[in-house]
Amino acid sequence: MAPSTTVSQRKKIKRKAPRGFLKRVFKRQKPHLRLETSGDLLVRFCPFFGWEWGGKVHLNCLLFVQRLAEESRMSAFENKCGVIKKEHVQAAAKVILKKSRG
Amino acid sequence: MAEAMADSYSQDSEPTTRTLLRRVLDTADTRTPQRRRSAGIGAQKSLLETPSSRRLSSSTKTNARRRSQRARSIGRLAHVQTSGHLEEQTPRTLLKNILLTAPESSIMMPESVVKPVPTPQVVQSSRQESIRGSLELQLPELEPPTTLALGLLAPGRRKRKLRLSVFQQGIDQGLPLSQEPCGNTSASSLTSSLNLTFATPLQPQSVHRPGLARRPPTRRAVDVGAFLQDLQDTSLALASPGNSLRTPVATLPTDTVLEDTQPFSQPLVGHSPSVYHSLPCLSYTEAKDAEKAVSHRTQRSGPKLQNHSPVKPAQLLAGKSKKVDALAMSFPNTSSAIAGEDEVEPLQGGVGENAEERMEESLSVSEVKDTTGTQGSVRTDKSDRNETSEAVEAKEPEGSSGDENISGRTASPELASSTTEFLQARQLQFLESAPPPSTAILSSEPLEPLPTRLPPRARTLGPRPRQDPHKTGLNHYVKLFSFYAKMPMEKKALEMVEKCLDKYFQHLCDDLEVFAAHAGRKTVRPEDLELLMRRQGLVNDQVSLHVLVERHLPLEYRQLLIPCAFSGNTVFPAQ
Numbered sequence: 001m002a003p004s005t006t007v008s009q010r011k012k013i014k015r016k017a018p019r020g021f022l023k024r025v026f027k028r029q030k031p032h033l034r035l036e037t038s039g040d041l042l043v044r045f046c047p048f049f050g051w052e053w054g055g056k057v058h059l060n061c062l063l064f065v066q067r068l069a070e071e072s073r074m075s076a077f078e079n080k081c082g083v084i085k086k087e088h089v090q091a092a093a094k095v096i097l098k099k100s101r102g
Numbered sequence: 103m104a105e106a107m108a109d110s111y112s113q114d115s116e117p118t119t120r121t122l123l124r125r126v127l128d129t130a131d132t133r134t135p136q137r138r139r140s141a142g143i144g145a146q147k148s149l150l151e152t153p154s155s156r157r158l159s160s161s162t163k164t165n166a167r168r169r170s171q172r173a174r175s176i177g178r179l180a181h182v183q184t185s186g187h188l189e190e191q192t193p194r195t196l197l198k199n200i201l202l203t204a205p206e207s208s209i210m211m212p213e214s215v216v217k218p219v220p221t222p223q224v225v226q227s228s229r230q231e232s233i234r235g236s237l238e239l240q241l242p243e244l245e246p247p248t249t250l251a252l253g254l255l256a257p258g259r260r261k262r263k264l265r266l267s268v269f270q271q272g273i274d275q276g277l278p279l280s281q282e283p284c285g286n287t288s289a290s291s292l293t294s295s296l297n298l299t300f301a302t303p304l305q306p307q308s309v310h311r312p313g314l315a316r317r318p319p320t321r322r323a324v325d326v327g328a329f330l331q332d333l334q335d336t337s338l339a340l341a342s343p344g345n346s347l348r349t350p351v352a353t354l355p356t357d358t359v360l361e362d363t364q365p366f367s368q369p370l371v372g373h374s375p376s377v378y379h380s381l382p383c384l385s386y387t388e389a390k391d392a393e394k395a396v397s398h399r400t401q402r403s404g405p406k407l408q409n410h411s412p413v414k415p416a417q418l419l420a421g422k423s424k425k426v427d428a429l430a431m432s433f434p435n436t437s438s439a440i441a442g443e444d445e446v447e448p449l450q451g452g453v454g455e456n457a458e459e460r461m462e463e464s465l466s467v468s469e470v471k472d473t474t475g476t477q478g479s480v481r482t483d484k485s486d487r488n489e490t491s492e493a494v495e496a497k498e499p500e501g502s503s504g505d506e507n508i509s510g511r512t513a514s515p516e517l518a519s520s521t522t523e524f525l526q527a528r529q530l531q532f533l534e535s536a537p538p539p540s541t542a543i544l545s546s547e548p549l550e551p552l553p554t555r556l557p558p559r560a561r562t563l564g565p566r567p568r569q570d571p572h573k574t575g576l577n578h579y580v581k582l583f584s585f586y587a588k589m590p591m592e593k594k595a596l597e598m599v600e601k602c603l604d605k606y607f608q609h610l611c612d613d614l615e616v617f618a619a620h621a622g623r624k625t626v627r628p629e630d631l632e633l634l635m636r637r638q639g640l641v642n643d644q645v646s647l648h649v650l651v652e653r654h655l656p657l658e659y660r661q662l663l664i665p666c667a668f669s670g671n672t673v674f675p676a677q
Contacts, residue, residue: 006590006591006592006593007584007590007591007592007593007596008590009584009585009587009588009589009590009591010581010584010585011585013581013582013585014578014581015655015656016656017655017659018575018578020575021571021572021574021575021578022575024571024572024575025572025575025607025611026611026614026626028572029607029608029611029612030611030614030615032624033614033615033618033624033625033626034624034625034626035625035626036625036626036627036628052628052662052663052675053626053627053628053631055651055655055659055662055663056628056631056632056635056647056663057610057631058655059635059650059651059654059655059663060610060631060634060635060638060640061579061603061606061607061610062579062582062654062655063635063640063650063654064606065579065582065583065586065599065603066582066586066654068583068599068602069582069583069584069585069586069587069588070586072587072591072595073587073588073589076589082589082590083589083590083591083592084587084589084590084591084592084595085591085592085594085595086592086594086595086597086598088595089591089595089598089599089602090598093598093601093602093605096602097602097605097606097609099638099639100606100609100610100638101609101613101637101638102609102610102612102613102614102616102617102634102637102638
């Protein structure tokens with residue numbers, strides 16, 4: 001197997017939430033909707049202004065990714081494969097996307 | 103000396119005076135400048151004594167004039183005065199004869215006459231300013247440079263050096279004239295000669311510096327021998343081109359003076375008038391220019407090189423003649439520019455054009471190399487070195503050129519105890535700064551290598567293709583996926599994850615819109631998200647949202663997401 005085809009497990013990740021990215025995604029999908037921000041004056045001066053929504057979206061997305069990864073890993077184990085392949089992810093995504101439906 | 107003095111004092115009768123005068127004339131050559139003092143004493147005595155003593159003093163004066171060789175007009179003046187005095191005296195005929203014959207004898211006097219002059223002069227020049235004050239008559243047109251130098255930096259050592267150079271210049275001027283039977287009288291030569299005569303009485307005071315006094319004679323010995331011969335040769339060789347060369351030589355120094363503050367360029371100007379005086383013999387002027395430049399350089403570099411200096415011009419002349427022959431009058435001006443610019447540019451060292459010129463000079467140097475095949479391999483090596491250095495200098499024209507000159511100057515004498523090698527190096531240096539007129543044309547040469555060099559440097563990877571921000575944001579979650587997977591995975595799998603994430607966000611946004619629309623608002627609130635998570639099965643009765651936040655989000659986010667009671671009966675974030 002060529003080394004370029006596989007990506008080893010990532011040891012370190014950024015735990016910061018990409019708030020801008022999440023907001024952009026939502027605005028791209030639903031430009032007519034607004035995102036709720038905290039109306040509290042005290043919180044206005046907080047650096048994480050309007051974080052509540054973004055944080056929860058991030059948490060939701062994080063959980064989705066985690067579940068997807070777990071599922072794909074399970075599928076990879078089922079196929080007795082040491083490397084997660086495209087099919088494994090696809091199989092896991094079918095399940096998880098259905099579960100994550102609102 | 104003592105004998106002469108004794109004779110001058112003892113004599114009274116006419117026949118004795120004649121003999122004495124003859125003896126004085128004979129001994130005048132061998133005498134040292136101290137004779138002047140004796141003459142002064144004689145003059146003092148003459149006031150009280152018989153006219154014969156006065157005659158004596160006058161004769162001594164004439165002798166001094168003879169030794170100075172160049173003060174022809176002053177000598178004439180002295181003649182007139184003495185004759186006026188002597189017409190009343192009885193032995194005037196004798197004196198007249200002597201005096202009339204005197205100038206010719208002085209002119210015909212070989213180097214032996216010349217020798218005693220430089221010794222006191224050099225000592226003088228190396229003296230303090232007080233003595234300098236006494237020598238104010240010396241070369242009035244050469245004074246400004248000295249003052250300039252004093253005003254510029256005024257280190258004592260520099261002054262001395264400058265004076266030495268000035269004096270050497272004067273000597274160089276004097277020599278050819280004295281050897282020239284048809285020497286012309288000029289103001290500069292006059293003053294210099296005067297200075298020479300006046301300088302003599304101060305000699306005994308400076309005896310305590312023998313080292314300075316000794317130096318010039320050695321230099322003289324080299325000078326007279328090789329210099330004259332080469333002059334004769336070059337005069338024949340440079341007969342025709344000399345006239346064309348005349349003008350640039352005269353003009354160049356003045357230009358340099360205008361822009362240059364260096365003291366050494368000034369003497370050239372002072373010298374330029376003398377060039378006109380000695381016009382009949384072109385070779386002489388050439389030689390003088392060359393020697394002058396050499397003398398300046400040597401003075402700067404140090405007294406150590408003085409021995410080499412006088413011989414250089416001869417070689418230079420030879421090389422120049424060769425070059426002229428080789429170029430066949432193609433550039434009549436360039437060869438002349440050698441004389442003119444060489445003196446100035448290396449001294450300046452900071453001229454920006456120097457490098458450009460050198461680039462072209464390599465060509466001329468090569469030409470001359472071909473023509474003068476007799477020159478040894480040393481010269482070729484040096485030329486190569488110069489060329490290489492020129493290539494380097496193209497980038498940094500300033501400073502390095504001057505350094506190179508200095509290095510060449512200092513290194514060559516050390517290497518070559520024999521003067522030939524040094525002369526070759528000198529010749530090269532002269533030739534280096536040869537063709538100024540073609541600078542404008544060839545100035546583009548140093549610029550050419552730069553563009554050729556640039557392309558490889560400029561050949562870099564272009565700006566990275568700007569990635570889609572949406573993709574970069576997705577990449578963050580893809581990384582999270584690879585972290586949670588705890589397994590190696592294929593790249594195609596990652597692409598699949600991206601697709602899944604796209605689908606997920608699409609669903610998420612649709613769900614949020616539906617929830618907000620169901621609540622009758624157009625604003626998505628955090629409650630909608632909580633409801634979504636509850637519907638997704640992530641949040642249930644056992645597992646609240648806060649628990650999930652505590653599990654999966656870092657501490658900073660937890661503080662912001664989970665309401666907590668703070669001091670002052672406040673809850674943050676507000677519920």
